[in-house]
Amino acid sequence: MPQEVKNKKSVRRTRASGGVILARMIIVVLLIVSMLFIAIRLFGGLSFSGIADRVAAFFREIGNDESYPYDVLSSSVKSIKLEDRQLFILSDTAVTVLDSSSDELSVIQHLYASPAIKTGDGKAIVYDRNGTGFRIQSAYETLHEDSADGNILTAAIGKKGNVAIASRTEGATSELTVYNRRYEKIFAWKCAYEHISDVALSDNGKYAAVCVSGAKNGEIYSVLYIFNFDIAEPVAKFDYPSSTLIDVSFTGRKSLCILADNVHSVITDFKTRTDDVTFLSSELNRYSVSENGMNVLALSMFGSTASTRLVAHDKDGEQLFELTLPDYISSVSCTGKYVCVLADGKVITYNNKGEEIGSACVDADCSAIYADDNYVYTSSLDELNRFFTLGDNKNKEAETTLPAQTVETEK
Numbered sequence: 001m002p003q004e005v006k007n008k009k010s011v012r013r014t015r016a017s018g019g020v021i022l023a024r025m026i027i028v029v030l031l032i033v034s035m036l037f038i039a040i041r042l043f044g045g046l047s048f049s050g051i052a053d054r055v056a057a058f059f060r061e062i063g064n065d066e067s068y069p070y071d072v073l074s075s076s077v078k079s080i081k082l083e084d085r086q087l088f089i090l091s092d093t094a095v096t097v098l099d100s101s102s103d104e105l106s107v108i109q110h111l112y113a114s115p116a117i118k119t120g121d122g123k124a125i126v127y128d129r130n131g132t133g134f135r136i137q138s139a140y141e142t143l144h145e146d147s148a149d150g151n152i153l154t155a156a157i158g159k160k161g162n163v164a165i166a167s168r169t170e171g172a173t174s175e176l177t178v179y180n181r182r183y184e185k186i187f188a189w190k191c192a193y194e195h196i197s198d199v200a201l202s203d204n205g206k207y208a209a210v211c212v213s214g215a216k217n218g219e220i221y222s223v224l225y226i227f228n229f230d231i232a233e234p235v236a237k238f239d240y241p242s243s244t245l246i247d248v249s250f251t252g253r254k255s256l257c258i259l260a261d262n263v264h265s266v267i268t269d270f271k272t273r274t275d276d277v278t279f280l281s282s283e284l285n286r287y288s289v290s291e292n293g294m295n296v297l298a299l300s301m302f303g304s305t306a307s308t309r310l311v312a313h314d315k316d317g318e319q320l321f322e323l324t325l326p327d328y329i330s331s332v333s334c335t336g337k338y339v340c341v342l343a344d345g346k347v348i349t350y351n352n353k354g355e356e357i358g359s360a361c362v363d364a365d366c367s368a369i370y371a372d373d374n375y376v377y378t379s380s381l382d383e384l385n386r387f388f389t390l391g392d393n394k395n396k397e398a399e400t401t402l403p404a405q406t407v408e409t410e411k
Helices: 002-043 046-061
Strands: 077-082 086-091 095-097 104-110 115-120 122-126 133-137 142-147 152-157 163-169 172-181 183-191 195-201 207-216 220-226 237-240 246-251 255-260 262-266 272-278 284-289 295-302 308-313 318-327 331-336 338-343 347-349 356-361 368-371 375-379 381-387
Touching: 077 115, 077 122, 077 368, 077 375, 086 115, 086 308, 115 152, 122 152, 133 152, 152 195, 163 195, 172 195, 172 207, 183 207, 195 246, 220 246, 220 255, 237 262, 246 272, 246 284, 272 308, 284 331, 308 331, 308 338, 308 375, 338 368, 347 375
Parallel strands: 331 368
Antiparallel strands: 077 086, 086 095, 095 104, 115 122, 122 133, 133 142, 152 163, 163 172, 172 183, 195 207, 207 220, 220 237, 246 255, 255 262, 262 272, 284 295, 295 308, 308 318, 331 338, 338 347, 347 356, 368 375, 375 381
16 A cells, blocks of 8 residues: 555656656747747848857857947048947948947948948948949848949938939939849839939838939929839929928838928828928037937037037927037937937936936047947047946936946957
8 A cells, every 4th residue: 555655656756747847848949939039030131140140249248248448440430320239330441340348240341432321120231422332231241232323322221121222323313223122123213303312211111202402593402202112103292492401211101300401390191291490501510310200409509619409309290308508519319218419528318308317428539429228339539438328317316427338348
């Protein structure tokens, strides 16, 4: 009888042990499936080696406390873009990509005489302004390289991986060409008399917004066209007489932010235009717009450098706040949650109510900032640095200084 009880206990232990093993196997399978899903979401468009590099970078980042500053030669830097927590640094010879801990993910050379860069979808389109060459690259590798039919004026890359190229062309002043994510041509439009100054692609990959500018009877004018790729003619058109359009961004499926040299507009449903800020051309100083449509203008009052008007709006054109600062603002960056400004040797962070929630002293030669909800990156004469971006301060007595990351690392 005792032996029988012992065997029953043994059976129960075996069954329990088997249940634990099965549960562990299920957890492992779920983790693998989850990781594959995340990999597809995050690393789409990468080769296997690119995915391996990004996974390695992820574990390197979470396990490495060493960080900025990062040495750069500012005289060779043409542009810096912050995309998907990575800095794309365009120089006159290469594109260097850094992760948020200043580790180099790649350095890819180019031969463009007048290089320019736009980012989107975690990638970059690098092109030769006034040349014909362009390429699409991820943070790790070149994905596609091609040539336009004429000298390139500007370009864009959308969240669906599609690409727009505006170029000069025979038989017209400029031409827009759109390629799908497989880099097949799906749309073309020739602009007979105006120059294309900027282009944006909608998040759903179905629309393009195109800024054009021209002159008639001695007067400057601009027009914003919106195209559906299934229709040859524009689905919407907005005239900007006596204005030069500078920038257009999609902030929703059918909503946009538009910056001209004397007005800022929002367009909703491709129908309604609201001019939320007007100003003199001499007053326009700095501008930044986030993916969710929050935007900020820094306007030098009456063209003076002694004081600056800082105006923030949401994607619908509703004013979030307006401040008058006693200093000249040399750079702004809007994250969609915060507004960061560079003024008088400091980076100052505001929430969407215009309340100052953080500040940090920076190098006197700091010329530009690039921010997301986690970090503010600063560009100085010979280095890039990184600071924390503070969250909303619910305690008025809480510390409001942005602590700098000061541990030096080699490139």
